Amino acid sequence: MTKSQQGRHRERHDPHWIEWLTGLFSALLVAAMLGWLTWEAFTRKMTPPDLAVTVLTTEKTSAGHRITFDIYNTATTTAAAVTVIGRLTEGGRVVEENDVTFDYVAAESKSTGAILFQNDPAGRTVDIHPAGYTDP
Amino acid sequence: MADAATSANDTKDEFNRFVTGLGRGVAGALFLALPMLMTMEMWYLGFTIARERLLLLLLVNIPLLILLAHRIGFEETFTWREASRDATIAYGIGIVTSLVVLTALGLLRGDMPAGEIIAKIALQSVPASIGAMLGRSQLGHEETGDDTKETPYHGELLMMAAGALFLSLNIAPTDEMMVLAYKMSIWHAIAVTLLSMALMHGFVYAVSFIGGHELEPETPWWHAFVRFTLPGYVIALAISVFTLWIFERLGDSSAVEIMLSVIVLGFPASLGAAAARLIL
Structure with missing residues (x-):
């Protein structure tokens, strides 16, 4: 009191x-x-960002196709401006390539995003991978 | 006749005092909520915030305002009924002020979906209504010299929660919060924790502000530290978790990352808690 x-x-x-x-x-x-x-x-040891992508779903949207994915950062350092590139290939030939940028993928965390394609991914090879990052 | 004239004068006086109170409320809402009204992340939250979390924030604000009204109020309130009335008025001022300022700044347009406009105003009305309530205390609170009042322990804790909520509402929506947490190491976080507690205690007890707290001469300093500062810091951290959750800042992060952002936000929140004990 x-x-x-x-x-x-x-x-x-x-x-x-x-x-x-x-x-x-x-x-x-x-x-x-x-x-x-x-x-x-x-x-805890400080390790540089370690990024990995897991594809979740492929859906049709009104103007194309959407592939959603999780991006994991298993390291103890946060990555900023993470660019993720998605590529549709058919028999070694690139059909379509799009990218998306995450502001941050926090340490030991996951973020969710999506890449949009105009071509149907069905029957083609989908490759989604992180392409680079900066330190926050 | 004389009686009638006196009572008419009294009514007029009371009306004038009420209008002055409203004016101070608007001034307080503007002073304290403008930083938030002019923060980009707060506008975006208007369409990104989960509706049930926004509703929870709006509901939590009601008992908080009533408590503040009971403590300071537009008028000297003595009953909970009057406090509820003052809280309603403050909420109203908060909503109207947010509406006017957001419209004046061109942030509300006719082609926006109604849900977005309402969410933007509702979100801003929370800090604006707290500001409206504090306007009375900050801008011309007539101290009645010799009144001795006792604040119960839970009253002190609730005031700290109010102060912590106000400051963390200011800071939680900004991106800087998360960037700081990403940049800092765990050692930095530990340093921030110790600094927060030291400043909280120092502001209230060591530095002689008006409204500061004293200990009886025979009480050792750590008594107040354990009874007030430590619970206050825990409350500040809890409020930080709450606001970060409301603004969906916790995400899918690991426990350590969440802890770091809570500690970063806990720094302003704990200072807000300390300030509430000085001001209110």
């Missing part, structure tokens, strides 16, 4: 036990958080 007088507040010397309990609980939470972060800081 806090007493306010003439704009100043004064904390009571004899607080209710709930104040100590809340304080103790908070202290444990903060200590646990700091402990976990310190442990992570010592054990």
